[in-house]
Amino acid sequence: MDFEKENSAGYLVNHMARLFAKELQHHIAPLGIVVGQFPVLLELWLKDGVTQKDLLARIDVEQATLANTLNRMERDGLIKRTKNPADARAQLIWLTEKAAALRNSAYESAQNVNSQALQVLTEPERAQFMDYMRRVISGIRSS
Amino acid sequence: MDFEKENSAGYLVNHMARLFAKELQHHIAPLGIVVGQFPVLLELWLKDGVTQKDLLARIDVEQATLANTLNRMERDGLIKRTKNPADARAQLIWLTEKAAALRNSAYESAQNVNSQALQVLTEPERAQFMDYMRRVISGIRSS
């Protein structure tokens, strides 16, 4: 029995993810943000003044991971936290001006990375690839 | 302008990779190994008694990452290192009996994870999916 890593979905998925992350990292480094902050920023650009719990519901990472990322974002001046009048355990998370201003450049970086990475696929192939990924994700999650 | 993460290849790729890793982690934990050791073991099962440099040429991680993984594997009794008569800077890396014995179970775990994860795709879709991933990987690497 043999195991060929190039025929292992998990191996390819992991490899691909590291390449994507590295690429995005290079693109957004000049903006002063890092890859792990990206999903958080995406949500906060849509709506800030929310609790950690709200954010958590929209981002698929563990609570502890999010808490640590938020700490680094506060340290880096990307977010601020204020008291939550409704619940003293939670705080409200707000973007700083600085972070708010990065939105369009960040969107653009991400889109550049995505389209560059997928340029080896034709348009219909890209759509199919995305569809496969969404199916695989929800398949694993619901198993 | 808006950015929908479900339409972002990078987002999906990252998410999918974390799900795969978590799944594999659960499957191989009983064997006493962890996901980062998997690629190293795969190579060493094919051929051990090699240098770190040899391994590095076959695994797509940075040298420092591999060095750290090897240290943990030595700590965990999965590998041993012996002097390299040909070059005093390098050492030869050998699997322990324990690690050698894990091979078939580990292959099986990985294959189970892969086929479970891809079960939402039909056979031709799976092949296409793998093909897309290989193309995307080599596209990014060569850009």
Added chain:
DNA sequence: TATTATTGCATAGCTTGCTATTCAAGTGTA
């Protein structure tokens, strides 16, 4: 109302990845 259970976050400690740097051993050359 006092106690218990739940909930929202924080913290500890680990792995896996990265970049950058250091260092000793080997190689090549003036």
Added chain:
DNA sequence: TACACTTGAATAGCAAGCTATGCAATAATA
């Protein structure tokens, strides 16, 4: 042969992910 260059690994230090645990505030209940 001495000096500089290169190369194989190790180390430092950080990010981002995880599990497990702790803790204070809130909610539910006896």
